[in-house]
Amino acid sequence: MERGALFAVAIPLIAFKIWFAILLMSYAPNKDTATWIAATHWPLLIVLALLIGPGIAVFRLMRARARRDRLRRAEWMIETPSEGPTSALASRPQWSVWETVSRLEGRE
Numbered sequence: 001m002e003r004g005a006l007f008a009v010a011i012p013l014i015a016f017k018i019w020f021a022i023l024l025m026s027y028a029p030n031k032d033t034a035t036w037i038a039a040t041h042w043p044l045l046i047v048l049a050l051l052i053g054p055g056i057a058v059f060r061l062m063r064a065r066a067r068r069d070r071l072r073r074a075e076w077m078i079e080t081p082s083e084g085p086t087s088a089l090a091s092r093p094q095w096s097v098w099e100t101v102s103r104l105e106g107r108e
């Protein structure tokens with residue numbers, strides 16, 4: 001399963017569950033409501049607790065990769081490309097068609 005599809009389903013479900021608990025506590029703030037929320041939301045707390053460790057690791061990995069990319073660009077003095085494949089570096093051919101034809105015909 002793709003990670004994007006998983007997040008597209010999991011994030012709205014978790015957000016709705018948290019929003020519903022807040023809404024419920026704001027309309028009926030008593031001990032019975034808190035007990036009901038604790039009884040029905042404990043799996044969510046366990047899942048979120050288990051995801052914190054890998055989430056921190058992924059965040060640190062992304063930060064390290066971004067830093068490595070910045071250092072590599074600074075070391076080799078590479079310009080930062082613009083957004084997308086239409087950047088000046090990506091869309092410009094290596095040489096023009098005229099130069100290619102001239103080389104093939106032997107006129108340099």
